[in-house]
Structure formats: C-alpha cells, structure tokens
Amino acid sequence: MLTKQSFLRQIRWNDDNLVPAIIQDHKSAEVLMLAWMNQNSLEESLRIGRTVFWSRSRQELWAKGDTSGAVQYIKEIRLDCDDDCLLIKVEQMGKGACHTGRPSCFYKLLDSNNLIKNNDSSKKEVAD
16 A cells, blocks of 8 residues: 555656646546646645646646636546556536536547537636
8 A cells, every 4th residue: 555655756757747637527437627737736736635737838836726616626546557647536516627617628529520529519618
C-alpha cells in the first residue's frame, strides 16, 4: 500500500513539470474533461478535496468551480501504468464540467461517415 507521498513521487512529470489529468464522473464513468496539474495543484487538490489545475495560458493555479459553481469533489485518484497520467474520479456539481455549460467537454463527435456532430444542443456559455 502506497502513502500519499510515495504516490506523488511515482508521478512522471513532463518537461514542463505537468501531468495530464482525465476527469471522470465517479457514478456514470463519463469523461468530463482533461486538464493539467503541476505538483502544487495536485497537492492543493488533495488538501481541499476538490480539483485544482494549472492553467497553461494564465500560468496560475485555478480551482475548478470557484467562479462558475461547477465544483468537482474528488472521490478517487488513479495513476496510469506509465506513471504519467492521472485519472481523477469526481462528483461534479453545478451545470457541468465544460465552460460552455455542457456536462462534458467531449461533446463533439466524429462519426463513421466523418461527420462532426454535437453530442448535445446546449450552447450556454459559463465562466470558470
């Protein structure tokens, strides 16, 4: 059994000291989003029990849902077999994980005929 510190030491951070984090609904198993974490954001996430990410564009930490209410409560964190990707199972609050107001950021579907379809019709924009 690993301790929190030994789990953190196993992570293989990329050249920018980041690791991708796949966010998944803990009940439905729907993939909600992909975001990036650095060691500080992961440690803060563990401390407060909510997802905190590293914004590559703003170069700062952002706690998911602080402005939108779309808070993600962490239920479980897994590390993949290569130690270079996290899977974080969450309880999603608010209107959804996506800044567009959709439940998931993965709403664009490329079908077998190479046609792109929106998986849902919501177009409401929300800030986060």
